[in-house]
Amino acid sequence: MSAAAGGHSAATLYEAAKLPCACDPGLRAAWAGAKVAGPAFTVRGIGGDNLALHNAVLAAPAGSVLVVDLQGAAYGHWGEVLAVAAQHRGILGLVVDGGVRDSEEMAAMNFPVFSRHVTVVGTVKDYPGDMRSPVRVGGVVVHTGDLVVGDADGVVVLPQDSAAAIISRADQRVADEQRIIADIRAGKTTLELYGLKTEGSW
Numbered sequence: 459m460s461a462a463a464g465g466h467s468a469a470t471l472y473e474a475a476k477l478p479c480a481c482d483p484g485l486r487a488a489w490a491g492a493k494v495a496g497p498a499f500t501v502r503g504i505g506g507d508n509l510a511l512h513n514a515v516l517a518a519p520a521g522s523v524l525v526v527d528l529q530g531a532a533y534g535h536w537g538e539v540l541a542v543a544a545q546h547r548g549i550l551g552l553v554v555d556g557g558v559r560d561s562e563e564m565a566a567m568n569f570p571v572f573s574r575h576v577t578v579v580g581t582v583k584d585y586p587g588d589m590r591s592p593v594r595v596g597g598v599v600v601h602t603g604d605l606v607v608g609d610a611d612g613v614v615v616l617p618q619d620s621a622a623a624i625i626s627r628a629d630q631r632v633a634d635e636q637r638i639i640a641d642i643r644a645g646k647t648t649l650e651l652y653g654l655k656t657e658g659s660w
């Protein structure tokens with residue numbers, strides 16, 4: 459959660475978006491408690507090669523989230539050194555369809571990372587990468603400037619043009635859920651509150 463997404467969780471934004479905006483659940487926080495929200499800077503590299511990431515740290519503006527297509531490859535494409543370099547330049551975090559390493563070090567420095575794998579296996583450094591083009595990450599097409607939000611439940615990507623409207627629907631949803639939770643504490647049931655069928659043989 460962060461100000462960029464109105465403080466909303468990935469799950470709330472998913473419900474408010476009414477779009478197929480969720481990365482597949484194989485993309486997870488690389489360390490417990492990682493959270494990120496900010497505009498994407500897109501990168502495509504080649505799995506098993508991390509030169510694109512070294513370049514992306516220099517190309518991406520401060521305040522952005524690197525969103526990287528490495529075709530789901532199980533290599534440690536990113537680690538403590540790149541995380542320090544990214545944090546030094548004001549990059550907010552990394553979402554990568556591929557693997558990373560040094561997850562404990564990234565937790566200690568509070569650099570949020572979402573990846574498909576955590577693995578020690580290192581990479582070559584040959585392919586410079588393609589920046590700012592649309593990429594597919596966790597099954598979702600991401601453009602530079604889209605709003606990326608990751609937390610313990612996963613990663614969602616909101617199209618730049620609709621992000622503000624989605625955040626305001628999320629504000630409404632949170633208010634509605636707070637009322638529902640208060641009613642449950644006062645003795646109402648979820649079946650009543652959601653108008654669900656009550657007949658059944660259970």
Ligand SMILES: O=C([O-])CC(=O)C(=O)O
Binds near residue numbers: 580
């Ligand atoms: O091999 C690399 O460039 C990735 C890495 O270990 C690090 O960033 O610490």
Ligand SMILES: [Mg+2]
Binds near residue numbers: 538
């Ligand atoms: Mg390293």
